[in-house]
Amino acid sequence: MLNRRHFLGATGLSLATLGLPARLAHASTGSDLKFIFVFAQGGWDPTRVFATEFGNNNVDMEADAEVATVGGIQFVDHPNRPSVRTFFESWHDRSVVFNGVMVRSIAHEICTMIAMTGTTSGVSPDWPAVLADKERNAFTLPHLVLGGPSFPGELGVAVARTGGNGQLEALLSGTAVDMSDQYAGGPSSPAENLIDRWVARRAQARSMGARNALETALLNDFHTATSHASALKDLQYVMDFSGGTDLTDQGAVAVEALRNGVSRCLTLSTGSGGWDTHTNNDNDQSILWENTFNGLGQLLNLLRATPGSTSATLADETVVVLLSEMGRTPKLNVFSGKDHWPYTSAMIVGPRLTGSRVVGGFDRQYYGQSVDTVSGEVSDTGAVLSAESIGATLLAMADIDPTPYVSGVDPIMGVLE
Amino acid sequence: MVMLLALIGCPAETPDSDASATMDPVAALVRTSLDLRGVRPSEDEVARVEADPTELDLLVDEFMDDPRFEGRVRDLWAEVYLTRTEAYLISAASYGLDDQPAFQTAVGDEALHILGYIAANDLPYTELVTGDWTMADETLAEIWPIDRPRGDGWQKSRYTDDRPAAGILATNSMWWRYTSTTSNANRKRANAASRILLCNDYLSRPIEFDRNVNLLDEEAVEAAVQSDPACANCHNSLDPFAAYFFGFWWYDYTNPLEASRYYPERELTWRTYLGVEPAFYGQPGASLADLGRQIAADHRFPECATRQAWELLLRRDATTDDTDRLAAHRDAFINGGLTVRALLRSVVTDPAYRAGASAEDGSVSLKMASPDLLATQIEDLTGFRYTYAGYDLMRTDMVGYRTLAGGADGYNVTSTAAGPNATLVLVQERLAEAAAWYAVAPSEDPLAAPGALMTVDFAATPETDRAAMVAQIQDLHLRIFGKRVAADGEEVEAALELWTALYAVEPDGRSAWAGLLSALLRDPDLLFY
Numbered sequence: 001m002l003n004r005r006h007f008l009g010a011t012g013l014s015l016a017t018l019g020l021p022a023r024l025a026h027a028s029t030g031s032d033l034k035f036i037f038v039f040a041q042g043g044w045d046p047t048r049v050f051a052t053e054f055g056n057n058n059v060d061m062e063a064d065a066e067v068a069t070v071g072g073i074q075f076v077d078h079p080n081r082p083s084v085r086t087f088f089e090s091w092h093d094r095s096v097v098f099n100g101v102m103v104r105s106i107a108h109e110i111c112t113m114i115a116m117t118g119t120t121s122g123v124s125p126d127w128p129a130v131l132a133d134k135e136r137n138a139f140t141l142p143h144l145v146l147g148g149p150s151f152p153g154e155l156g157v158a159v160a161r162t163g164g165n166g167q168l169e170a171l172l173s174g175t176a177v178d179m180s181d182q183y184a185g186g187p188s189s190p191a192e193n194l195i196d197r198w199v200a201r202r203a204q205a206r207s208m209g210a211r212n213a214l215e216t217a218l219l220n221d222f223h224t225a226t227s228h229a230s231a232l233k234d235l236q237y238v239m240d241f242s243g244g245t246d247l248t249d250q251g252a253v254a255v256e257a258l259r260n261g262v263s264r265c266l267t268l269s270t271g272s273g274g275w276d277t278h279t280n281n282d283n284d285q286s287i288l289w290e291n292t293f294n295g296l297g298q299l300l301n302l303l304r305a306t307p308g309s310t311s312a313t314l315a316d317e318t319v320v321v322l323l324s325e326m327g328r329t330p331k332l333n334v335f336s337g338k339d340h341w342p343y344t345s346a347m348i349v350g351p352r353l354t355g356s357r358v359v360g361g362f363d364r365q366y367y368g369q370s371v372d373t374v375s376g377e378v379s380d381t382g383a384v385l386s387a388e389s390i391g392a393t394l395l396a397m398a399d400i401d402p403t404p405y406v407s408g409v410d411p412i413m414g415v416l417e
Numbered sequence: 418m419v420m421l422l423a424l425i426g427c428p429a430e431t432p433d434s435d436a437s438a439t440m441d442p443v444a445a446l447v448r449t450s451l452d453l454r455g456v457r458p459s460e461d462e463v464a465r466v467e468a469d470p471t472e473l474d475l476l477v478d479e480f481m482d483d484p485r486f487e488g489r490v491r492d493l494w495a496e497v498y499l500t501r502t503e504a505y506l507i508s509a510a511s512y513g514l515d516d517q518p519a520f521q522t523a524v525g526d527e528a529l530h531i532l533g534y535i536a537a538n539d540l541p542y543t544e545l546v547t548g549d550w551t552m553a554d555e556t557l558a559e560i561w562p563i564d565r566p567r568g569d570g571w572q573k574s575r576y577t578d579d580r581p582a583a584g585i586l587a588t589n590s591m592w593w594r595y596t597s598t599t600s601n602a603n604r605k606r607a608n609a610a611s612r613i614l615l616c617n618d619y620l621s622r623p624i625e626f627d628r629n630v631n632l633l634d635e636e637a638v639e640a641a642v643q644s645d646p647a648c649a650n651c652h653n654s655l656d657p658f659a660a661y662f663f664g665f666w667w668y669d670y671t672n673p674l675e676a677s678r679y680y681p682e683r684e685l686t687w688r689t690y691l692g693v694e695p696a697f698y699g700q701p702g703a704s705l706a707d708l709g710r711q712i713a714a715d716h717r718f719p720e721c722a723t724r725q726a727w728e729l730l731l732r733r734d735a736t737t738d739d740t741d742r743l744a745a746h747r748d749a750f751i752n753g754g755l756t757v758r759a760l761l762r763s764v765v766t767d768p769a770y771r772a773g774a775s776a777e778d779g780s781v782s783l784k785m786a787s788p789d790l791l792a793t794q795i796e797d798l799t800g801f802r803y804t805y806a807g808y809d810l811m812r813t814d815m816v817g818y819r820t821l822a823g824g825a826d827g828y829n830v831t832s833t834a835a836g837p838n839a840t841l842v843l844v845q846e847r848l849a850e851a852a853a854w855y856a857v858a859p860s861e862d863p864l865a866a867p868g869a870l871m872t873v874d875f876a877a878t879p880e881t882d883r884a885a886m887v888a889q890i891q892d893l894h895l896r897i898f899g900k901r902v903a904a905d906g907e908e909v910e911a912a913l914e915l916w917t918a919l920y921a922v923e924p925d926g927r928s929a930w931a932g933l934l935s936a937l938l939r940d941p942d943l944l945f946y
Binding site for chain 2: 152
């Protein structure tokens with residue numbers, strides 16, 4: 001049975017056929033880049049893929065795993081995780097792995113905040129929100145969150161969540177009205193259109209009545225949000241926003257959102273499985289890594305198969321960022337689990353990178369090694385990689401000055417083309 | 418500009434356009450009513466304040482006598498406690514129950530009901546951490562060892578498993594929400610208590626991991642935790658704090674038999690997992706009851722409640738510029754017998770709370786309603802409660818819209834949004850539509866609302882009874898926005914135009930009124946107040 005996404009794809013409906021605005025094609029620059037953040041919540045164990053610590057007796061590696069190299073990327077190869085090798089064989093030349101990334105805490109909430117924003121303030125916008133906001137006028141939903149964390153800060157008008165169970169679809173289609181215990185009816189489509197226009201005019205009028213900066217911001221944002229909501233209703237006939245919790249499904253929605261020019265940034269979760277493996281680390285992490293790289297490979301393949309707006313394919317203009325809020329202790333605990341660790345890994349895949357490369361590393365104590373930010377090479381005189389330096393690098397890729405967001409931290413310019 | 422706006426069918430902003438340093442009294446009334454009882458003021462209350470603005474201060478006390486005040490306190494502090502979650506490790510089915518929504522709500526609200534009861538009954542705020550009682554509904558009484566008196570709904574009750582008298586510190590719901598692991602050794606729980614009760618969030622402090630400490634060496638880590646300044650700064654107070662919570666040391670969080678009880682015999686398990694005796698900033702203790710008394714005696718306890726009230730009611734973070742005001746409100750709180758009522762009265766009568774558009778920096782002449790406040794005011798206006806299969810759609814996320822409407826789930830979204838976005842606008846729209854159609858439903862319909870908001874004859878048209886329709890529109894503006902609009906004013910004209918347009922596409926008066934009502938409920942002035 002065809003669901004709506006498949007139906008729309010099969011019928012070739014697009015923004016153009018619906019007469020909706022599409023972005024004009026122009027040369028690829030940092031501002032043309034799109035971003036997909038994939039977040040592994042719970043704290044992954046880098047020694048299952050990124051941290052090849054086989055010679056380090058301070059680190060418990062799997063007995064049946066071995067080191068492998070594809071291009072310039074060295075990784076942990078395991079028969080239960082074939083998708084990892086498959087992924088790097090296809091995408092190593094666009095991939096940069098960061099090892100030894102410090103997150104300054106071992107608490108999930110704080111590490112998540114640090115990984116996504118570089119701060120613990122709770123009010124700073126996260127990387128995707130900043131990236132999206134810079135191009136907010138070009139997109140209906142500049143940053144769409146299909147899963148995982150979101151810290152919109154003051155940029156909330158640029159950020160929206162879909163909900164994990166089709167909530168955005170229900171809101172757009174109006175079934176959110178039907179799905180109530182006291183359902184008593186709702187507007188017909190023509191009536192809804194009339195009311196929408198009336199409310200939009202009211203929002204505009206009200207924004208003109210703002211009396212100070214705070215009111216101007218709130219009322220302008222309401223007006224903008226009303227416009228975005230209206231545009232989204234049109235988009236429900238173009239794409240399906242129901243991403244679910246599976247990375248592959250979320251990835252399909254993300255690509256549709258990029259293809260249709262709906263969003264610049266998307267945040268996805270790796271799925272509903274828990275990475276917080278205080279028990280049974282090896283088995284659970286292995287499954288999660290395999291599923292994640294399988295989903296990641298499908299996402300990249302889909303991007304490669306989809307025409308871009310300024311490049312041949314979306315893969316040529318989309319940066320995929322794979323993050324987790326923390327790492328896990330190098331040694332197994334008495335429950336065969338691993339606890340929280342303040343150094344982790346991250347990976348960026350996309351254009352404008354000197355790919356096929358591993359930046360940074362872990363020392364004997366499984367702490368992060370220092371890196372020269374200019375070259376990206378390990379250097380005793382450099383700085384330890386941090387969530388802030390990853391964020392600064394992403395902003396720099398998009399031609400955004402990172403200084404206002406990550407003061408005192410340099411982007412790793414050595415990984416940028 | 419006014420002419421332009423009239424031409425496009427919407428009134429310009431005129432009544433409140435003058436930027437004053439003090440909020441218009443009726444606007445202040447609306448804000449106070451929403452903040453203290455979650456609903457908009459009645460026509461009579463608007464008339465009282467219009468006739469005499471000083472009536473507002475009397476109404477403050479009346480609002481706090483309102484039965485809805487208790488629920489409002491719960492909703493406000495839900496943003497601090499973050500216990501309303503769907504991430505509990507035990508479900509209703511684990512206890513053989515069918516009603517998951519009721520289970521989830523009951524577990525998530527236990528601690529908040531304690532706070533609400535304290536507020537509504539003028540008990541001293543210290544009861545929050547020293548009370549020998551809890552609050553329980555039918556569900557909690559069935560699943561946990563609780564002695565609950567007869568009666569419907571939430572009742573003041575008592576656990577029967579010999580847990581200490583420590584208010585919310587001795588509730589299952591708090592420690593179902595804030596779990597621990599072997600290595601964490603209750604530090605997460607201690608931090609939750611510290612954050613909620615003392616406004617001291619250890620996790621907000623930057624951590625500098627000393628590269629000279631071998632994190633792989635357990636003994637070295639233990640030594641560093643106690644002696645390395647970078648570690649000891651937090652752990653010297655956090656670890657003894659955490660040592661109090663071992664009566665809630667559950668070995669299997671997914672087992673309802675295990676995780677429903679308090680275990681006095683496990684209180685000393687700190688010896689195994691922490692090696693540090695229970696203490697509160699150097700004051701030794703033995704049980705959670707001691708911790709409760711120590712927190713209650715700490716100067717930060719009332720200061721924290723004051724700060725929370727200030728931030729929740731002004732919808733912004735406190736700053737150093739607020740120091741004097743916060744001190745005054747803390748004093749009012751203490752001098753008022755540490756009642757929540759004294760604290761909230763002090764805050765909502767503060768000039769900063771009622772500041773107008775031209776007031777100094779830091780004033781909040783407009784703020785956005787949280788999802789629960791959007792829901793309660795629309796429920797009061799229309800009788801419509803947005804639930805589905807028993808789930809409160811504005812307070813949940815799995816099937817509901819809380820985070821899409823700007824709310825926090827405590828995990829993926831950690832704070833309530835201060836500004837709108839597209840999904841919030843869509844939630845407001847669908848809620849408004851569902852509520853509006855419910856409000857005009859035929860009275861013989863068993864689902865119908867009382868219809869208090871809509872008194873017009875739905876058969877009336879502008880041609881047959883324009884006066885009645887105009888009166889209805891004026892009533893709606895008064896009831897929804899607290900504004901009196903002229904019979905020949907722009908607002909009435911714009912509303913009639915919409916009604917007429919709706920009637921043209923579907924010649925049914927009831928539907929046209931529902932459409933108009935939904936438009937008004939989608940107004941920015943319903944969201945911002």
